[in-house]
Amino acid sequence: MRRLTLALVAALTLSACGANNSPPQAPIPGQKTSAGLKTLEAGATLIQSRPPVEAISTYLDGFHFYSGDKNGQMEAHHYVTVLNEEVMQAVIYDGNTKDARLMGVEYIISERLFNALPPEEKKLWHSHQYEVKSGSLVAPGLPAAADKALMSRIVNTYGKTWHTWHTDRDKTLPLGIPALMMGFTGEGQLDPTLLAERDRRMDIDTPAVKRQREDLPAHPVLPGANAWERGEVIQLRRVNGSGEHGRGDTGHFTGAEQVRGKE
Incomplete structure (x- = not known):
């Protein structure tokens, strides 16, 4: 993102902003961290370098749902690395505190790169136009201009x-x-209770954010994205047994690796 302004770059370095207000909700089984392991951790922190982690520059907060189950919604805290002008990658957590659970990953690409993908690959990708324009995707702590x-x-x-x-x-x-x-x-897709709880916790006014972004140039969504809107549910499945994260017309999954059914 070479064209980002100096003000934006400076704002992105304010890593303390918009953090430590969303702890994970589910407990983890296991014994408490021992003093010995804490000592090893502290020593490694001082001695070892972590270039991929240190390259993370941006914190985004938004919402996801399971392909095939729009009622399976959750907040997702994205920590983003810019790889080049057209590719970013994010590690996703269920909170923004130091004990947050690593939930998954997201790869983010430009329109140009998406448009060049094969048709079957495009079905795995979703657009960001509505998330941005609606104000549901935010960069906590950034000033309005940088946002x-x-x-x-x-x-x-x-x-x-x-x-x-x-x-x-x-x-x-x-x-x-x-x-x-x-x-x-x-x-009408995102659970308003989920959004309201996020806004309360982070002191965000989503309607105001939406108004601030009204003039952002959002292009029409390219064909092939958001396959769930066309009734195509895609999920992995086990080699033996049913899938776990969606449902087909008959209540079970078919296919060797992917599941396709109606939303």
């Missing part, structure tokens, strides 16, 4: 998201298989 500059770079991108720890379903360990996630594309 708008950042969102102008995200509004026309596409994301592919896999969740590996389904903490919204009260799983205390990363059980089961990865799930393909989707993003919301229109009014």
